Amino acid sequence: MATHRRRARLSRSRWGDLLLFLFLGVFGVFMGLPLLYSLVTAFKPVQELFLFPPRFFVRNPTLDNFTTLFNLVSDLQVPFSRYLFNNLFLSVVGTAGYIAVASMAAYPLAKYRSKWLDAYFLVVVWAILFRPEVTSIPQYLVVAKLSLVNTYLALLLPAMAGTFGVFLMRQFMVAFPDEILEAAHIDGAHEMRVLWRVVMPSVRPAWLTLAIFTFQQLWNTTGIQYIYDENLKMLPTVLRQVAAAGMARAGASAVVALFLMIPPVLVFVISQSSVVETMAHAGIKS
Amino acid sequence: MRRRGSASMAALMLAPFTSLFVLFTLVPILSAVALGFFSFDMINPPRFVGFENYVRMLVDDSVFPIAVRNTLVFAFLTGPLGYVLSFLFAWLINELRPRIRAWLTLLFYAPTLAGNVFFLWLFLFSGDAYGLVNSTLMQLGLIQEPVQWLTDSRYSLGVVVLVMLWLSMGAGFLAIIAGFQGLSRELYEAAAVDGIRNRWQELWYVTLPQMAPQMLFAAVISIATSFAVGYQSMELTGFPSTDYATHTLTLHILDIGGIRFEMGYASALAFVLFAMMAVTWRGIETLFRRLAEGKGGK
Numbered sequence: 145m146a147t148h149r150r151r152a153r154l155s156r157s158r159w160g161d162l163l164l165f166l167f168l169g170v171f172g173v174f175m176g177l178p179l180l181y182s183l184v185t186a187f188k189p190v191q192e193l194f195l196f197p198p199r200f201f202v203r204n205p206t207l208d209n210f211t212t213l214f215n216l217v218s219d220l221q222v223p224f225s226r227y228l229f230n231n232l233f234l235s236v237v238g239t240a241g242y243i244a245v246a247s248m249a250a251y252p253l254a255k256y257r258s259k260w261l262d263a264y265f266l267v268v269v270w271a272i273l274f275r276p277e278v279t280s281i282p283q284y285l286v287v288a289k290l291s292l293v294n295t296y297l298a299l300l301l302p303a304m305a306g307t308f309g310v311f312l313m314r315q316f317m318v319a320f321p322d323e324i325l326e327a328a329h330i331d332g333a334h335e336m337r338v339l340w341r342v343v344m345p346s347v348r349p350a351w352l353t354l355a356i357f358t359f360q361q362l363w364n365t366t367g368i369q370y371i372y373d374e375n376l377k378m379l380p381t382v383l384r385q386v387a388a389a390g391m392a393r394a395g396a397s398a399v400v401a402l403f404l405m406i407p408p409v410l411v412f413v414i415s416q417s418s419v420v421e422t423m424a425h426a427g428i429k430s
Numbered sequence: 431m432r433r434r435g436s437a438s439m440a441a442l443m444l445a446p447f448t449s450l451f452v453l454f455t456l457v458p459i460l461s462a463v464a465l466g467f468f469s470f471d472m473i474n475p476p477r478f479v480g481f482e483n484y485v486r487m488l489v490d491d492s493v494f495p496i497a498v499r500n501t502l503v504f505a506f507l508t509g510p511l512g513y514v515l516s517f518l519f520a521w522l523i524n525e526l527r528p529r530i531r532a533w534l535t536l537l538f539y540a541p542t543l544a545g546n547v548f549f550l551w552l553f554l555f556s557g558d559a560y561g562l563v564n565s566t567l568m569q570l571g572l573i574q575e576p577v578q579w580l581t582d583s584r585y586s587l588g589v590v591v592l593v594m595l596w597l598s599m600g601a602g603f604l605a606i607i608a609g610f611q612g613l614s615r616e617l618y619e620a621a622a623v624d625g626i627r628n629r630w631q632e633l634w635y636v637t638l639p640q641m642a643p644q645m646l647f648a649a650v651i652s653i654a655t656s657f658a659v660g661y662q663s664m665e666l667t668g669f670p671s672t673d674y675a676t677h678t679l680t681l682h683i684l685d686i687g688g689i690r691f692e693m694g695y696a697s698a699l700a701f702v703l704f705a706m707m708a709v710t711w712r713g714i715e716t717l718f719r720r721l722a723e724g725k726g727g728k
Contacts, residue, residue, distance in 0.1 A: 161525075161526075164522060164525060164526070165526060165530070167522075168519070168522055168523060168526070168534055169534075171519070171538075172534050172537035172538060173537065175537050175538050175540050175541060175596070175599065176536070176537035176538075176540045177540075177550050178540055178541055178544035178547045178549075178550060179537075179540045179543070179544050181544075181549060181550065182544055196560070197556075197558075197560035198549075198553055200553075245446045245447040245450065246447060248443045248444070248446060248447065249443065249444050249446075249447035249448065251443055252439070252440035252443050252444055253444075256437075256440045258437065258440075261440065264444070267456075269650055269711065270704075270708060271451075271455055271456070271459065272650055272651075272654050273650070273653065273654055273657075273704055273707040273708055273711065274459050274462075274700070274704050275658060275680060275683065275700050275703055275704065277680065277683045277684060277687060277688070277696070277700060278462040278465070278683065278687060278693065278696050278697045278700040279455075279458035279459055279461075279462050280458075281472070281693065282457065282458035282459075282461035282462060282465075283454060283458040285461075286453055286454060286457055286458060287454075290453075301450055301453075301454055302454040302455075304447075304450050305447075305450040305451050305453065305454035305455045306455060307451065307455065308601075310447060311647060311650065312605060312647060315605070315643035315644055315646060315647045316608070316609070316612070316643065316644070318643045319612070319640070319643060335439050335443070336443070339443075346612075347612075349608035349609070349611040349612060350605075350608055352608070353604050353605060353607075353608040356604065357601060357604075360543065405543070405544060408543055409536070409543060412536060412539065412543060413532065413536060416532045416535050416536065416607075417528075417529075417532045419532075419607070419608055419611060
C-alpha cells in the first residue's frame, strides 16, 4: 500500500529519506522531552526531586513513590476501582457520544445548502473563539437549573456541547464526493444510513483524531465545581487530593502525573496508528 | 454541494447536538456578552451600566492597552509561524513510512499530551547561573552575569513566544496529519503526467488545494490559541509578570474576574478578545477564498 503511494509520488533518493528522518528525529526528541521527564521523575527519590541545580535524569531510581501512592490509595474509604470506573465511564461514553452527535450535526453542515446552515456554521466557528473564563459561571447556573449538579450528566453534557468536533468533522466531510451520496440515495438508502455506512468509514481519520482530543479532555476532567459526592468524584481530583501535601508527597504526585498520562497516550497511539493505516480507503476524493 | 434531502432531515440530524449546544455553550456565551453591560461582583445582583465597562477599558485602565498590545504581538508572531510550522512538520512526517509516522507524531504532539511541560523551559532559562542558557553563555564568556530571562521585561516576551511555538503542534497539527490520509492518489499521478516538475509545485498545485478544509480548521485553532496566550505566560514569567511584560487579555480577564470578582468588566474584556479573533478569522477566510479562486477554484 505504501509502495503504491510512493510510486505515485515524484522520485526521491534514499539519502533524502534518511536526512529527513534524522532532521525530524532530532526535533522529535526535543518535543518528546516532557513525556520522558514525567517518566523518569516518577522514579526519583525525594532527595533528587528537590535537587539544586535540578537534574533531568534519575540517578538512583526507586519504586518508593509507587508504593507510597499505593498505600495512600488503599486507605481511601471509597475503593480506588470506583474512581477508575467513574473516569473511564465518563471518558468512553463521552467520547463515543460526542463523536456521534458531532458527526450527525456536521453532515448537513457539510452537504446541505441553505442560508440557515451558513449562519449556523458561522456560529459554530465563533463559539470556538469565545474564551471560557467568563462562561463557566453562567454554565454552572444552567447545570444547576436543570438539577444536574452532582450527577455524571453535569460533566458529560457540557463536554458534548462544544463546537470543536462539529467543525472538525464538517471540514472532513465537505470534500466527500456528491456523486457517491446520490448513488446511495438512488439505491433508496436513508440519510442516516448513508452517514453511518458510507460517509463515516471514509472520514475515519477525522473521528479517530477527534477521539484523541475528546478522550484527553474528558480523562483530565476534575469536575470539582459540579461533583461533591465522594462516590462520583473523578480520578484526577482524587489522586491529586491524596498526593497534595507539599514536599512529603512530591514523589507520589509525580507518579500520579505519570499514571494520569498513560490512558490518553494509549488512546493516542492506538488511534494514530489506525489513522495512518486508513490509506487503503484513500483516493475517493473527487 | 447542492440542495439534497429535505430541510426537515437536516433539522433532525442537527437536533441532538443543537439542544446540547444551546443549553451548555450558547446560553452561557450570550449571558456573558449581556453581562458585559452590567456591573456584577457575584454577591450583589447585577446592575445595568450601559457601555461603562467599555469606556473604562479606554480611559480608566492603564493595563488594558499593554494587555492588548501583548495579545496582538503573541497572536501575530506565534499564530502564523506556529501554523506554518505545524503544516511543515505534518507534511514532512507524512513522507515517512506509516509505522515511523505514528511514533513521530506522538513525539511532536507530546507537549500537548504531557502534564508538566514548563519544567524544561524553566530549567533552560532559569535566572541563576545554573540555568542551561546562562551557564552555557557564561562558559563561552559571552556574558559575565546571569541574565534574568523570565523576569527581565526585555527578554520574557521572547521566551514566551519561543515556548508558544514549541507548543503549537496541537489540534491543528493532528487535523493536518489526518487530512493527508485522504489525499487522492489519482491526482498525483495526473499531475505528474501534466508536467508537475518538483515537490514544491506538487505541494502548491496538488496537495494544498485538497487540504483546504483542514487548513482552514487549523487556522481557526491557531487563532483560538495564539490570541489566548495566558496560563503559559503565567507558568513561565509569573502572574502578574514584571512590568506586565507578558500580560495578555486572557490574563487580564483572569485578574479582573477571578481575583477582583468584577465579572461584568471581565465579560466585556472577553467580548473584546472575541471580537479581535472574529475579525482576524474573517480576514483569513477571505484570503483563503481569494487563493482558491486564483488557482481556478476548488
